[in-house]
Amino acid sequence: MSEVSKEQTVGTPAAAALGEPVPAQRSGTEDTFLSVRDLRIHFRTDDGLVKSVDGVSFDVKAGETLGIVGESGSGKSVTSLGVMGLHHAAPNARISGEVWLDGEELIGADPEHVRQLRGQKMAMIFQDPLSAMHPYYTVGAQIVEAYRVHNKVTRKVARARAIEMLDRVGIPEPGKRVDSYPHEFSGGMRQRAMIAMALVNNPQLLIADEPTTALDVTVQAQILDLIRDLQKEFGSAVIMITHDLGVVAEMADKLLVMYGGRCIERGTAEQVFYEPRHPYTWGLLGSMPRIDRDQTERLIPVKGSPPSLINVPDGCAFNPRCPYADIPKDNITRTTRPELTETGSGFGSGHFSACHMSQEERTRIWTEEIAPKL
Amino acid sequence: MAAYFIRRVFGAVLLLLVVSAVTFAIFFLVPRMAGQTMDQLAAQYVGKDANPDTVAAVKKNLGLDQPLYAQYWDFIRQIFVGADYKFGPDVQHCDAPCFGYSFKRHIEVWPEIVSRIPVTFSLAIGAAVIWLISGIATGVVSALKRGSFLDRFFMSVALAGVSLPIFFTGMLALGVLTVQWPIWSDGINYVPFTESPLDWAWNLLVPWCSLAFLYSALYARLTRAGMLETMSEDYIRTARAKGLKESRVVGKHGLRAALTPIVTIFGMDFGLLLGGAVITETVFSFQGMGKYAIKSVQDNDLPIVMGVTLTAAFFIVFCNLLVDLVYAAIDPRVRYS
Numbered sequence: 001m002s003e004v005s006k007e008q009t010v011g012t013p014a015a016a017a018l019g020e021p022v023p024a025q026r027s028g029t030e031d032t033f034l035s036v037r038d039l040r041i042h043f044r045t046d047d048g049l050v051k052s053v054d055g056v057s058f059d060v061k062a063g064e065t066l067g068i069v070g071e072s073g074s075g076k077s078v079t080s081l082g083v084m085g086l087h088h089a090a091p092n093a094r095i096s097g098e099v100w101l102d103g104e105e106l107i108g109a110d111p112e113h114v115r116q117l118r119g120q121k122m123a124m125i126f127q128d129p130l131s132a133m134h135p136y137y138t139v140g141a142q143i144v145e146a147y148r149v150h151n152k153v154t155r156k157v158a159r160a161r162a163i164e165m166l167d168r169v170g171i172p173e174p175g176k177r178v179d180s181y182p183h184e185f186s187g188g189m190r191q192r193a194m195i196a197m198a199l200v201n202n203p204q205l206l207i208a209d210e211p212t213t214a215l216d217v218t219v220q221a222q223i224l225d226l227i228r229d230l231q232k233e234f235g236s237a238v239i240m241i242t243h244d245l246g247v248v249a250e251m252a253d254k255l256l257v258m259y260g261g262r263c264i265e266r267g268t269a270e271q272v273f274y275e276p277r278h279p280y281t282w283g284l285l286g287s288m289p290r291i292d293r294d295q296t297e298r299l300i301p302v303k304g305s306p307p308s309l310i311n312v313p314d315g316c317a318f319n320p321r322c323p324y325a326d327i328p329k330d331n332i333t334r335t336t337r338p339e340l341t342e343t344g345s346g347f348g349s350g351h352f353s354a355c356h357m358s359q360e361e362r363t364r365i366w367t368e369e370i371a372p373k374l
Numbered sequence: 375m376a377a378y379f380i381r382r383v384f385g386a387v388l389l390l391l392v393v394s395a396v397t398f399a400i401f402f403l404v405p406r407m408a409g410q411t412m413d414q415l416a417a418q419y420v421g422k423d424a425n426p427d428t429v430a431a432v433k434k435n436l437g438l439d440q441p442l443y444a445q446y447w448d449f450i451r452q453i454f455v456g457a458d459y460k461f462g463p464d465v466q467h468c469d470a471p472c473f474g475y476s477f478k479r480h481i482e483v484w485p486e487i488v489s490r491i492p493v494t495f496s497l498a499i500g501a502a503v504i505w506l507i508s509g510i511a512t513g514v515v516s517a518l519k520r521g522s523f524l525d526r527f528f529m530s531v532a533l534a535g536v537s538l539p540i541f542f543t544g545m546l547a548l549g550v551l552t553v554q555w556p557i558w559s560d561g562i563n564y565v566p567f568t569e570s571p572l573d574w575a576w577n578l579l580v581p582w583c584s585l586a587f588l589y590s591a592l593y594a595r596l597t598r599a600g601m602l603e604t605m606s607e608d609y610i611r612t613a614r615a616k617g618l619k620e621s622r623v624v625g626k627h628g629l630r631a632a633l634t635p636i637v638t639i640f641g642m643d644f645g646l647l648l649g650g651a652v653i654t655e656t657v658f659s660f661q662g663m664g665k666y667a668i669k670s671v672q673d674n675d676l677p678i679v680m681g682v683t684l685t686a687a688f689f690i691v692f693c694n695l696l697v698d699l700v701y702a703a704i705d706p707r708v709r710y711s
Binding site: 084115128132150 | 611630705707
């Protein structure tokens with residue numbers, strides 16, 4: 001184990017830079033498994049600096065599920081890659097901020113040490129299991145490999161473990177299917193195998209990057225159930241990255257809404273779903289299809305398109321698309337960046353949002369204009 | 375897997391038959407369409423002192439008086455069972471595999487080809503080993519250090535390698551290494567492996583490198599492109615997410631996928647070279663298949679041209695068959711489609 005050369009005491013992340021409020025769960029740091037502070041991941045490209053993640057903070061406790069929601073290109077996947085230390089794959093990536101995993105800071109840590117944690121303490125499952133598994137190796141061989149990187153065991157022991165994991169994730173005849181290739185599996189089976197591979201070392205943090213996007217709806221529910229069961233069984237912290245609010249509603253304890261590489265709203269699932277305080281979150285909720293609504297009613301899309309991460313608007317990133325941008329605000333110019341501030345909420349503390357409109361104004365718009373239409 | 379194997383072998387045999395028919399047609403049918411009579415063809419074999427009687431005899435002996443399909447049948451048959459050629463009272467027996475008889479040089483074609491195979495094979499195999507190692511290694515390094523000085527340097531050299539023809543690099547190497555700085559002071563001559571393995575390798579070193587330079591340049595570029603593509607695949611990210619060492623990510627997960635297209639191209643290139651590296655053999659005056667083919671074309675010695683062409687075609691088809699089988703071993707998805 002290499003020593004982390006950081007002055008902060010283990011387990012107490014430094015107060016976040018740039019005045020961003022420290023997330024509410026700070027009091028409960030002893031059971032906070034992952035703590036991310038002011039994470040920034042920028043990529044230098046020929047066209048300019050791409051600010052994929054620009055100051056994101058959050059906490060996840062053991063046994064808890066955090067949902068990260070946002071449009072494509074909002075920086076949710078890059079955030080997770082940054083936590084895993086996988087941004088190194090891009091030579092033009094620059095990262096700053098702090099990632100505390102179980103009391104250890106990872107961004108300043110030796111990459112070799114982070115590599116040893118990867119797959120062992122923190123694991124990840126990806127969107128499309130067909131392209132995420134190597135087509136030339138059997139499913140078993142790939143699980144065996146994942147197990148043997150972190151455990152000094154013989155091939156035979158690892159293979160038995162692989163079969164055990166395949167059985168655990170609900171693959172029939174695991175003793176036979178262990179020698180199958182990924183292309184011989186159905187989509188749902190592949191994702192199960194992918195989960196088996198991620199969980200083979202009992203990781204305490206599981207990051208699921210759009211785990212059900214590439215699957216049939218019927219299979220989606222099975223996979224989500226599986227993740228939830230395994231989470232209960234192993235007590236792991238889970239980060240569920242998705243653009244599907246239905247998935248988050250089912251899974252997440254806490255929510256983080258990202259827009260243009262920034263966190264624009266954060267709170268418990270109840271807070272964000274029942275008392276959202278950001279126009280973008282309103283837009284997301286309004287664009288979600290609902291089974292209990294009349295089908296003749298049109299969904300309300302969020303107007304415009306997501307910002308280019310090279311030219312994120314100076315002030316509020318959502319400003320160009322915001323239907324309330326013209327409402328006069330005190331002492332605010334277009335270049336002032338809204339900070340995450342705590343929102344008074346009927347669901348307890350810990351609800352933050354970043355909007356220039358006053359609390360009263362937003363509460364009024366939500367209760368009078370938005371909520372009745374949803 | 376067995377069905378796949380049988381299908382491929384069957385296809386290869388069929389392909390060889392087609393190649394032989396086309397070759398036969400080019401050498402016998404096309405001249406005839408252009409107005410050449412069988413008498414004129416037979417006269418070629420007789421030489422300068424041709425009188426009508428000998429021409430007629432040769433025509434009969436060679437079966438040139440028979441219809442073309444019968445001639446083709448004889449040509450194929452003699453490969454498997456041999457043939458007899460009559461010269462007045464003498465009978466020359468040509469053992470199977472008999473690829474015909476050169477009446478210009480009064481020799482059987484097949485033993486001539488066989489005697490040239492070691493030269494060509496030595497050249498091709500040695501060069502292939504060199505270009506595979508150097509080409510793939512530089513390609514991988516270039517891809518991993520994309521945009522670095524090393525990458526630019528390798529790719530510039532590779533561009534030169536692809537652009538410079540072998541009759542330039544080969545001649546240059548020959549001139550510099552035997553005359554300017556006479557490291558090979560006695561010149562470069564082929565020494566059979568069975569005679570002295572050391573001299574064999576020493577004399578082949580320059581031709582190997584000349585030939586390999588051209589190909590390794592090509593392979594370096596191919597490997598680099600393949601690696602760049604593979605390393606951005608999702609399964610590479612998965613391999614990293616498992617916590618594998620980067621060397622293992624590159625070697626086991628990246629390279630294996632990136633090398634698949636290289637195997638295909640290598641099969642074709644290597645098969646082609648086994649049929650004779652025409653220019654390299656000519657530059658270094660090696661009596662290989664390529665040089666032999668050129669000479670027989672110049673001499674208008676049809677049986678030899680046919681024999682060399684078919685042999686070369688056989689190697690290409692054979693290597694491609696091997697590639698198909700190796701491919702199935704590498705990529706499990708091929709086996710079932």
